[in-house]
Amino acid sequence: MAKHPTPLLDQLETGPWPSFVSDIKQEAEHRSKNPKGIDFQAPQDCPADLLGVLELSFKEKETHWKHGGIVGVFGYGGGVIGRYCDKPEEFPGVAHFHTVRINQPAGKYYHTDYLRGVCDIWELRGSGLTNMHGSTGDLVLLGTVTPQLEEIFYDMTHKLNTDLGGSGGNLRTPADCLGQSRCEFACYDTQDLCHTLTNDYQDELHRPAFPYKFKFKFDGCPNSCVAALARSDFSVVGTWKDDIQIDQAKVKAYVGGEFKPNAGAHAGRDWGKFDIVKEVIERCPTKCMSFDGALKIDNANCTRCMHCINVMPRALRVGKEKGASILLGAKAPILDGAQLSSLLVPFVPVEKPYTEIKEVIENIWDWWMEEGKNRERVGETMKRLSFQKLLEVTNIKPVAQHVKEPRSNPYIFFREDEVLGGWTRDINEFRKRHAR
Amino acid sequence: MAFISSGYNPEKPMEGRITDIGPRSFEDFYPPVIKRNKGKWDYHEILEPGILVHVAENGEKCFTVRCGAARLMSVSLIREACDIADKHCGGHLRWTTRNNIEFMVENEAAMKSLVADLKDRKFAGGSNKFPIGGTGAAISNMIHTQGWVHCHTPAMDASGPVKAVMDEVFDYFQSMKLPAPIRLALACCLNMCGAVHASDIGIVGIHRKPPIVDNEVLDNVCEIPLAVAACPTGAIKPTKTDFDGKKINSVSVNEDRCMYCGNCYTMCPALPLADYQGDGCVIMVGGKVSNRISMPKLAKVVVAYIPNEPPRWPTLTKAIKHIIEVYSKNAKKYERVGEWAERIGWEKFFELTGLEFTHHLIDDFRDPAYYTWRQSTQFKF
Numbered sequence: 001m002a003k004h005p006t007p008l009l010d011q012l013e014t015g016p017w018p019s020f021v022s023d024i025k026q027e028a029e030h031r032s033k034n035p036k037g038i039d040f041q042a043p044q045d046c047p048a049d050l051l052g053v054l055e056l057s058f059k060e061k062e063t064h065w066k067h068g069g070i071v072g073v074f075g076y077g078g079g080v081i082g083r084y085c086d087k088p089e090e091f092p093g094v095a096h097f098h099t100v101r102i103n104q105p106a107g108k109y110y111h112t113d114y115l116r117g118v119c120d121i122w123e124l125r126g127s128g129l130t131n132m133h134g135s136t137g138d139l140v141l142l143g144t145v146t147p148q149l150e151e152i153f154y155d156m157t158h159k160l161n162t163d164l165g166g167s168g169g170n171l172r173t174p175a176d177c178l179g180q181s182r183c184e185f186a187c188y189d190t191q192d193l194c195h196t197l198t199n200d201y202q203d204e205l206h207r208p209a210f211p212y213k214f215k216f217k218f219d220g221c222p223n224s225c226v227a228a229l230a231r232s233d234f235s236v237v238g239t240w241k242d243d244i245q246i247d248q249a250k251v252k253a254y255v256g257g258e259f260k261p262n263a264g265a266h267a268g269r270d271w272g273k274f275d276i277v278k279e280v281i282e283r284c285p286t287k288c289m290s291f292d293g294a295l296k297i298d299n300a301n302c303t304r305c306m307h308c309i310n311v312m313p314r315a316l317r318v319g320k321e322k323g324a325s326i327l328l329g330a331k332a333p334i335l336d337g338a339q340l341s342s343l344l345v346p347f348v349p350v351e352k353p354y355t356e357i358k359e360v361i362e363n364i365w366d367w368w369m370e371e372g373k374n375r376e377r378v379g380e381t382m383k384r385l386s387f388q389k390l391l392e393v394t395n396i397k398p399v400a401q402h403v404k405e406p407r408s409n410p411y412i413f414f415r416e417d418e419v420l421g422g423w424t425r426d427i428n429e430f431r432k433r434h435a436r
Numbered sequence: 437m438a439f440i441s442s443g444y445n446p447e448k449p450m451e452g453r454i455t456d457i458g459p460r461s462f463e464d465f466y467p468p469v470i471k472r473n474k475g476k477w478d479y480h481e482i483l484e485p486g487i488l489v490h491v492a493e494n495g496e497k498c499f500t501v502r503c504g505a506a507r508l509m510s511v512s513l514i515r516e517a518c519d520i521a522d523k524h525c526g527g528h529l530r531w532t533t534r535n536n537i538e539f540m541v542e543n544e545a546a547m548k549s550l551v552a553d554l555k556d557r558k559f560a561g562g563s564n565k566f567p568i569g570g571t572g573a574a575i576s577n578m579i580h581t582q583g584w585v586h587c588h589t590p591a592m593d594a595s596g597p598v599k600a601v602m603d604e605v606f607d608y609f610q611s612m613k614l615p616a617p618i619r620l621a622l623a624c625c626l627n628m629c630g631a632v633h634a635s636d637i638g639i640v641g642i643h644r645k646p647p648i649v650d651n652e653v654l655d656n657v658c659e660i661p662l663a664v665a666a667c668p669t670g671a672i673k674p675t676k677t678d679f680d681g682k683k684i685n686s687v688s689v690n691e692d693r694c695m696y697c698g699n700c701y702t703m704c705p706a707l708p709l710a711d712y713q714g715d716g717c718v719i720m721v722g723g724k725v726s727n728r729i730s731m732p733k734l735a736k737v738v739v740a741y742i743p744n745e746p747p748r749w750p751t752l753t754k755a756i757k758h759i760i761e762v763y764s765k766n767a768k769k770y771e772r773v774g775e776w777a778e779r780i781g782w783e784k785f786f787e788l789t790g791l792e793f794t795h796h797l798i799d800d801f802r803d804p805a806y807y808t809w810r811q812s813t814q815f816k817f
Contacts, residue, residue: 001635008440011748012600013559016567024510027511053583054468060712061744063587063710065587074453128510160460163457181462186475195462247614264482311770332629
């Protein structure tokens with residue numbers, strides 16, 4: 001018997017897509033029956049009361065969660081989000097409903113032993129509800145009470161060898177695509193870079209010292225499956241410098257209809273026979289390809305968009321001189337409008353121990369921590385203080401690749417040492433040449 | 437309830453404390469076929485919607501079955517996924533960036549028995565627990581935020597409208613008949629926890645009423661200079677006002693300058709914006725993050741306001757499905773929604789979709805607005 005009637009939410013139980021309402025109900029029932037006789041450390045009816053308060057929001061069209069609340073674990077400034085319900089009497093099970101962010105493993109690969117461990121801890125010490133995963137990448141444990149926070153942290157670190165993720169003005173939990181682990185396009189080991197930097201920057205992740213949040217994301221190739229250049233301040237996107245590798249026999253196999261174009265991604269509609277000229281040569285954004293029985297690529301004019309490789313993955317491979325481009329400054333609309341990341345490092349080899357990449361990161365942080373305003377993302381600092389300044393503090397030489405086009409106004413800031421004779425002038429000397 | 441200690445001693449918090457260890461290593465979790473072939477994959481193929489095979493240089497295969505899932509997930513459901521992974525996949529599984537679950541096996545027979553097992557699993561209410569799909573020219577799972585489930589700033593729910601939209605477009609999740617992939621996303625406010633601004637079709641919760649000033653507590657719970665500085669349009673000023681016969685420090689809001697971004701509320705809980713009549717969402721169209729063919733681009737607002745209509749947001753879901761269908765019918769193979777709209781011109785986008793173009797859709801926010809106006813006589817009637 002449900003604790004609260006939920007006639008509105010019940011309408012989200014039908015339809016083919018997995019119903020979160022059915023799932024919460026399943027958990028509510030499981031906790032109510034409690035077959036294992038668990039001495040729940042958070043309210044037993046957490047899920048039931050969550051449904052109750054959500055039903056109220058569905059009815060009233062307003063949220064019932066209060067603003068903030070500073071809770072956490074000793075020594076960390078992030079990883080826990082305080083949350084309180086504004087209807088605690090009606091829904092005591094979610095009166096305190098704090099979130100715990102668990103740093104997910106790179107690539108989001110799991111073994112069931114580990115996940116069952118997380119579930120056991122969370123069933124005992126929290127609501128039994130999670131987000132798999134949060135928008136930044138964390139495994140999110142949704143809803144517990146303050147006295148359980150240290151206990152959860154202790155269990156996570158001691159039993160599962162796992163730490164919390166980030167929140168607040170710090171390095172947020174980095175995330176990556178699955179990369180070389182299961183993808184032939186990946187230009188570097190995203191998992192290793194993600195994991196290594198996450199560990200190297202634990203202090204920045206747990207102890208807020210930044211003007212605002214700072215996100216790392218790692219895409220293995222320009223297809224950008226984790227959307228690094230839209231979702232992260234520091235976006236690392238795999239790329240290559242040399243020629244696309246061509247297997248002409250396999251190109252012919254695609255042309256002859258032996259292989260499915262685009263790995264079968266368009267199989268649900270009859271698009272006609274594969275036409276290499278129409279689908280590859282003419283769709284190439286730089287028109288650097290031609291086909292006369294053999295495929296030719298003018299690699300010096302290729303911008304590595306991946307289209308031809310995506311269409312003919314068995315015939316074309318990314319180049320051999322692989323690495324990554326680094327772009328900086330993506331953010332959501334708050335505050336000055338949404339931004340995508342801008343190209344900062346056209347190419348960097350991605351090799352352990354990643355010294356070159358870390359140098360870029362640390363130069364950016366030093367500058368941003370010095371110059372950034374409170375709650376200013378690095379993308380906004382760049383805009384406020386100029387791309388030139390960013391290049392200067394990162395010791396990166398300006399190249400034409402940095403811009404889509406040069407400026408169309410002549411309001412150039414010259415440094416004094418760039419101008420012959422400098423800026424100190426004598427008005428009397430000037431007046432000798434020009435009467436007042 | 438008897439308190440069960442983990443071993444943590446609040447008297448001595450540093451005793452036996454483990455910190456700064458980071459996440460578990462991915463090496464602990466790779467399926468064996470992944471571990472053996474990392475960096476040595478030759479090619480991949482989508483066998484049918486939601487089912488991929490990756491073939492290594494040595495001929496070894498990894499079959500992946502991708503299942504949609506609600507992001508909000510109970511431990512009961514995670515355990516069920518674990519049961520499946522134990523039975524079929526040697527205990528290995530992974531999640532994708534878009535909240536899908538992937539089960540991996542090493543041969544076709546194992547893949548087939550896995551698929552058969554997944555297909556029959558339903559929730560008590562009738563929905564699928566592990567629907568297979570989301571690959572290729574399809575609609576993959578929707579990125580979304582917390583909404584009314586857990587957040588203090590939302591202008592709409594997230595899980596609810598996502599369920600409603602995914603039900604509506606489910607056919608496109610389980611097929612690959614679109615011109616290109618469509619990435620859907622929902623953010624329940626402008627803080628936008630997720631890449632909604634660069635999705636093919638994005639839903640963004642917006643407020644439409646300026647904050648209410650809670651004079652009684654404002655000076656006690658907020659730093660007034662921070663609240664003032666939080667406003668991107670300079671709409672908030674410090675002020676002295678009468679409350680209960682006393683002069684108190686507070687703020688005033690220039691309502692004409694407010695664009696309802698909610699940044700002030702983030703800094704000051706005494707400035708709530710949420711309102712059952714004001715709140716709702718916009719639809720944004722044409723963003724992408726992939727560098728394929730065209731450069732990444734931000735999505736554009738094509739519907740300025742849709743009210744919240746719980747539980748199933750019918751106006752919203754209908755509009756989304758309509759945009760998808762018009763795109764699907766008119767775009768060329770490989771063309772993403774934004775590429776299609778740019779090729780035909782946005783004026784044609786509005787003509788073909790029948791969406792009404794209103795003054796709300798013309799950018800008036802700072803310098804970038806000018807670059808979206810048309811400095812040309814080139815346009816289509």
